[in-house]
Amino acid sequence: MNSMLGYVVVAFLSLAVLFLPRDWSVKFGNESTQGSSVRLLSRRELSSYDGEEGSKGLYLAILGQVFDVHKGYKHYGRGGAYHFMAGKDASLAFISGDFTENGLTDDVSSLSPQQVVALYDWLSFYQREYQNVGLVIGRFYSRTGQPTEALLHVQAxxxxxQQLKAQSEAEMVRYPACNTQWSAAMGGRVWCSTKSGGVERDWTGVPRKLFSPGSSGVRCVCVEDPAAAEEDQNLQKYDSCPPHADSCSVEEF
Ligand code: HEM
Known part of the structure; x- marks a missing residue:
C-alpha cells in the first residue's frame, strides 16, 4: 500500500514539474533580462557595429532592442539596400520609409496607434529571425535598462x-465589403455575394453605404439584416436601389 502511495506521489511530482510556471522573460543570447546580465549599449557603441570597414560587427536596433543582423549581411552590410539601418535605431523609418538622415531616427512620437502596431510587427520579425543582443541606452531604456516614459507611451x-485593429476586423466580418464594378458604358455597380469582401459566409446581404465615424471615407458594405440596419445611423441606402436588392447601380461607390 505504501509503495502504491509512493508511485502516486512520484507521478504527481513529475506532472507538477511539467506544469511549473516557466521563465518567459526575453532572452539575450544565452542570457536573461532577469538579473544584471542584460547587455546595455550606448548609441556610440551601437554605431561601432555598422558593418563599415573595421567595425566590430553588424547590429541594428528597433524600439531600443538590439539585434545581431550579421545573418542578413546582404541587406545590412556594405552595398546592401538597407545598410543605412545598421549601427543605429531607426525605428521611425520602418514605418515612414523615409531613409534620409532626418528620417533615420528613433523618435516615433508622430506615429498613429495603427502605425505603432505595424512597427511592433517589425520588432516581432527581428525577434523571430535574429539574435537579440541587448538594449540601447537612450530613448527607450535607461542606463539601468529600465523602460523609459517614452517606451511606456509607445506601449500604450x-x-x-491593437484594440482599433480588433474593432475594425470585427466590423469587416459584420459588414463585409461589396463587390464593385465600373465601366464607361454601364456606369457603377455594387453587389453582395457570399464571398464579397473576402469574408466567406452563409448569407449574401444587401449593399449599404457605411460612414465610419472619425473618417471622411464612405464604403460599400453588405448588410445581413436590412431591417436591423435601419437602426444604424452610419448606414445609408443607395438612392434608386430597392431596399432588398443584392445588386445596385450607383453613380459613385
Ligand atoms: C517602408 C518601406 C520599407 C522598409 C522599412 C523596408 C525594410 C526592409 C528590410 C529591413 C528588409 C530586410 C529584411 C531582413 O532582414 O531579411 C527588406 C527586405 C526587402 N525589401 Fe524592403 N522595405 C521597404 C520597402 C520596400 C519596397 C517598396 C520594396 C519593393 C519595391 C522592397 C523590397 C524588398 C526586398 C525585395 C527585400 C529582400 C527580400 C529578401 O531577399 O529576403 N522593400 N526590406
Missing part, C-alpha cells in the same frame, strides 16, 4: 492600436 499606443 500599441494597446490602443
Amino acid at each position: 499606443s500599441l494597446a490602443e492600436g
